[in-house]
Amino acid sequence: MDKAFQPASQNGKTRSTGFGEIEEIEDEVGRQFNRFNNFEVVSSSPSDHHYLIDTQYLCTKLIHMHRFRKMEEECRILEKHIPSSIFVRTYERRIDLMRAAFLGPPGSDYQHCLFFFDICFPVNYPRVPPNIHYLSYGLDWNPNLRPNGRVCLDFAETWYDRLKQFWPGSNKKQKLEFSVLQLLHAIQNLISYRSGPLEKHDPKAFARACEKMTRVLRKPPAGFEYFVAGHFRQRAHPVLLKFKEHDYEDDIMIDLFVRMFTVFQRNGAYCNHHLDFLKSRNRALADGHQY
Secondary structure, three states: OOHHHOOOOOOOOEEEOOOOOEEEOOOHHHHHHHOOOOEEEEOOOOOOOOOOOOHHHOOOHHHHHHHHHHHHHHHHHHHHHOOOOEEEEEEOOEEEEEEEEEEOOOOOOOOOOEEEEEEEOOOOOOOOOOEEEEEOOOOOOEOOEOOOOOEOOOOOOOHHHHHHHHOOOOOOOOOOOOOHHHHHHHHHHHHHOOOOOHHHOOHHHHHHHHHHHHHHHHOOOOOOHHHHHHHHHHHHHHHHHHHHHOOOOOHHHHHHHHHHHHHHHHOOEOOHHHOHHHHOOOOEOOOOOEO
16 A cells, blocks of 8 residues: 555544544545545546547647637536536646546445546537546446446437437537536436435445445545545445444355455544444454454
């Protein structure tokens, strides 16, 4: 693990977060997370962006400037109106690229997850809509978000089909005014598809959400490392508490608790007050100590 993401000293100051967790705050992760804005333009694009190597970017100056002016306008709209549950980074040196992070749907088994998307604006944007790639981490989430990163492209009469059909500049007579902000709202709706309400807790969905959290923590998208680390420090308490709330007894869920406890603790969250879940089941952590 990078030194920047080592857990804070156990002698450091602590505070309670909005999710009831005790969090270490005297370290770089906490400072950077608290400064992470919902929208920001940064200098360089990330090396792991799905559309980084895109020959379409090598376009004429005329098209380039036209797209630049349009993107400047879009950025002003985003900076003013972006929802608190969406975090976007755009890049000065690659105006055609964007990366967006979405919080999980509130009241669902996935509410503590993070969902990432890479977006590319083609040479002839805004006459055609942007390209979108979902960072799936190899998980099959729902019919709209596929493991290979495809976003809803196989479904007729979906929002993306309508977006392409009526995007300004198309040959259709009906013209609708779309913006990147509306695009982000549409992606958010895709994430919510079949997410399920909290009162209908699904152990399989919760286990899949935990798997996604561990994979994102293991390899956060470039440019969002501090955001990911800080986010899951805050969410460690409600995630681990869910194991107690549903009183899991089977070995699979108990092993999953141990895994999540270890991942969150390594990320710098204070989790020891959750060990009574193991103690009541006569289980041990990986180091062999009984609790």
